[in-house]
Amino acid sequence: MTISIRPGSTVMFTGDSITDCQRLESEDGLGFGYPLRVAGEWGLRYPERPVTWLNTGIGGNKVRDLEARWRTDVLDARPDVVSVLVGVNDMGWHTLDPKGHVISAEEFEAGYDHLLAPLAEAGTRLILIEPFLLPIHGVVEAGGGAVRVGPAEREDWRTDLDPKIQVVRGLARRYCAHLLAADGMFAGLSATAGPEHWAADGVHPTPAGHAALAAAWLRLVA
Secondary structure (H helix, E strand, O other), X not given: OOEOOOOOOEEEEEEOHHHHOOHHHOOOOOOOOHHHHHHHHHHHHOOOXXXXXXXXXXXXXXXXXXXXXXXXXXXXHOOOEEEEEOOHHHOHHHHHOOOOOOOOHHHHHHHHHHHHHHHHHOOOEEEEEOOOOOOOOEEEEEOOEEEEEOHHHHHHHHHHHHHHHHHXXXXXXXXXXXXXXXXXXXXXXXXXXXXXXXXXXOOOOOHHHHHHHHHHHHOOEO
């Protein structure tokens, strides 16, 4: 089953920097990543079915940051469809947190559930994009700073992230949301073109990576 987007609907993308993608610097407020590609492709395919597209992603956001602004940035807009991509800043970036707070999978789940519950109660249709991490080594910009990582750090982060990916999958089932299995998608794509082709730092998609996200997102809607 796909989500049916009716003419006149409002669709909101929200999350962290992967969704933000310099939205405040773009003329339409959608940024330069997958939300823009989705909106553009939809307009090309269905010019007779206009949709209002919104982007409220903010770079560096964790689930707790979304909770703090959820009412004003999401709920008050009364969107018909909400697409959420969050989680990469909730993993091993705690080394950049001056308080040294480690976010557990349980805390991540509780916060994420708090975001989805009022939307589900309002009948909002949901698309959850699972967080992802590609096996690239080098400098990563995320979580409010830059850090150089190698194989050991990637393994630690993978151990941290995998349970949170399972949380997103479980929440998708709980709320009958559509799941975009981005981590698995990029793993499969990386087997052919190499991970650098899709996300140069393993976190932030390249143009090809954003195109892949947009194409997968559009397969979930009709």
